[in-house]
Amino acid sequence: MESHQLSCFYIALILACGGLLLSSSLAETVQFPALNCRKHTAYLTDFGGKGDGKTLNTAAFQSAIANLSKYASDGGAQLIVPPGKWLTGPFNLTSHFTLYIHKDAVTLGTQDISEYTIIPPLPSYGQGRDAPGPRMISLVFGTNLTDVVITGGNGTIDGQGEVWWEKFRKKELTYTRPYLIEIMYSKQIQISNLTLLNSPSWVVHPVYSSDIVIQDLTILAPIDSENTDGIDPDSCSNVRIWDNYIVSGDDCIAVKSGWDEYGIAVGMPTKHLSIKRLTCISPFSATIALGSEMSGGIQDVRAEDLKALNTESGVRIKTAPGRGGFVKDIYVRNAEYHTMKYVFWVSGEYNSHPDKGFDPTALPNITGINYSKINAKNVTIAGKLIGLEKDPFTGICISDATIEMRADDDDNKPKPAWNCTDISGVASSVTPKPCGQLVESQKPVVCEFPTDKLPIENVELTTCSAVIS
Template identity: 45%
Template sequence: MKMLVALLLLLALCNANKVTVEESDGQCDYNLILEPRPHSVSILEFGAVGDGKSLNTLAFQNAIFYLKSFADKGGAQLYVPPGRWLTGSFNLTSHLTLFLEKGAIILASQDPSHWDVVEPLPSYGRGIELPGRRYRSLINGYMLHDVVITGDNGTIDGQGSIWWEWFNSHNLKYSRPHLVEFVTSENIVVSNLTFLNAPAYNIHPVYCSNVHIQNLSVYASPESPYTVGIVPDSSNNVCVEDCNIAMGHDAIALKSGWDEYGIAYGRPTTDIHIRKVHLQSSSGSTIAFGSEMSGGISNVLVQKVHLYNSLNGVEFRTTKGRGGYISEIFISDVYLQNIHMAFGASSLSGTHPDDNFDPNALPILDQITLQDIIGENITIAGNFTGIQESPLTNICLSNVSLSINSASSTFWSCSYVHGFSKLVSPEPCPELESSYSSSSTCFSLVNSYGRASAL
């Protein structure tokens, strides 16, 4: 047995890695380069039992505490072999790789006493679902640098059904936990894994920089309430690529804080690249911006994506009192299939955390370009609903062809929106029919990996 463990550790060490940042090769705005870790230990060495019944929280905590000692020695890897490893929430450390072997399943405990309760994020001021505190996520990183969560298609299973039941029956004591959350951290990689049945979000980088999320399968039941796949939140330099995500609510949602709390915190989500993903959303949107976006969202490139079997395709959400902005968004090379509403933008969407928001904090939606898009079996082409005090501006459509399955003559709905279009079928509403080529404010790329400027 000892010889087998030693052999597995040796093989895992070959896969261990640390993160360094390098100039982009054209795929993302930067590259996170993985380099070998000099040290590796197995969770077995800390008394863990992979029977799906024994609680291993202490084993994970002790292993990571031990691995902190290697932070100034090139970092280390925690190896999780095949098995079903039940655990409550635990924290990571810098210069660490958490590696899940094929057949390894980290199982989240369904006992809420095994989940820590923490203060709300400062840009939200309260839990998303309930006032006050929130449950800490299953796997956490706070003020960390150079962390990798990866494997040979191992699995992190949130066993979220009990949380969904408590949410639906209004029996939650605090807002639901996520599976993986990094706070105020940088140089993060999450790759080559399967995520299942999150209580709420699957991966939530908040106040982070240089995050690469790659080659994941993420799934929750279509009936799971408000489950979300990947949520870049008040973060910059985030790349999401080569992922398959199917969720109860949004597949990918970009956020940046809630009303007066997000405005005060003032950290935007910017320099985001989403590419080569397959996304499905049962009750929300495959790609959502907001509705919590009070710190601002800008410079986002979405390209080469497949959106299918969903309520909404791409949606921009905000409301009065939210403040902030969504601007400089470029979305291209999109294939939509079996989508109820292809595109939506609304300034009348979302609730408020409390009564202290400023009703005069008006959101701005500006410079949003949708280009080179094909849609099949679409019911509604688009609904763009601004507000008189702050209309949607510079909404630009180019080379958009949508096959509509409805007999209705109203394929587009628009109010308080201004924009431009070229080669769009069916023809958009009059507010968007100005010639695209006459616009000097449509957002367009100046190179192949996401930086952009006005034409």
């Protein structure tokens, strides 16, 4: 080879290597915690996805997940949603699968209502929550799955729910609104490290499922948006909900298990639930609600290290005649509240029913409710504890609670701090002085909180990775 040809060869080689190095330097390796890592990786762009915020990517998501499902028995697969704005209709997940949304990626739910398939109502509800009959499928949906991870580097899923809120207000909806994420009849589920915005209705809804990790979510919706509950574990067991920040138009967390005669018939309780380090803002609803759809029962809920600002209530129990079921073995400790209407709110007056077929003699069993180490400021009412005349709520314990009452705006005097009927329990070191039905102990009492750990609390996530170019 002549010298000038050799020189050209080496120059071309150097440029090519430099190009490879440049391409490699532009690639980003991300690491994230997950229940399981995957052997195979694909990108939404591999299946025709376009992140321009205008192109509908439903077919790309569906095609990608269908193709990656083939690897379920070979180490599983992960689908990477790279930077961009990815408009899409609903899509179904698969088992042994990770959906990873990059920190600079926004998955946008289409506002074209015709894109949302109509599916049957939940068996434990008998009908949709917004309207009789069926309901719209959720944006991110899965059923009968094992080992599913929905995560990201704080990537975003935006449900663009304004069109549904407006139609709901105008009573123009034929079917119940979609949720943002719903997983049914599944196990080993993780939903984490995401920003979830503007859901048409409930945001995260695992139902009839077990072994669930929900953590490090930022969930945001306008405070006047209807029924935008943050996280709703529903007839689920062994669930942990840790380190979440929620601004909502409804309850930040709502624990459920079915509605009246339908929930009683299914009989699938939510139990063994750990909630830790929750921050909530919800001026018209609860930090944590138990019910009102609790007809399958709620048992063994452990909530601690709660913070709520400008939120209607702390941990609220909602039920009514016709619900049946039970709420028992509830433990709450270490709560900091600022600007709140009700700190303790337990009520048997939540009379909404799916239809006229409910049994008014099906009364709920509410017992074993424990609150300790509660500090609240700028409060209107310390406690509203209203049981049922033929079904008193028992075993309520409140200890080490300091509540600073707000002065009445009209006469600068505090309103009555407590309103209690048809309840019984004990109180210790509670200010202001509790109602007479809560007997003040002569000796200091610390309300119960379990010392053991739930199995889901011991689950450790592993560090996984993906390359994004």
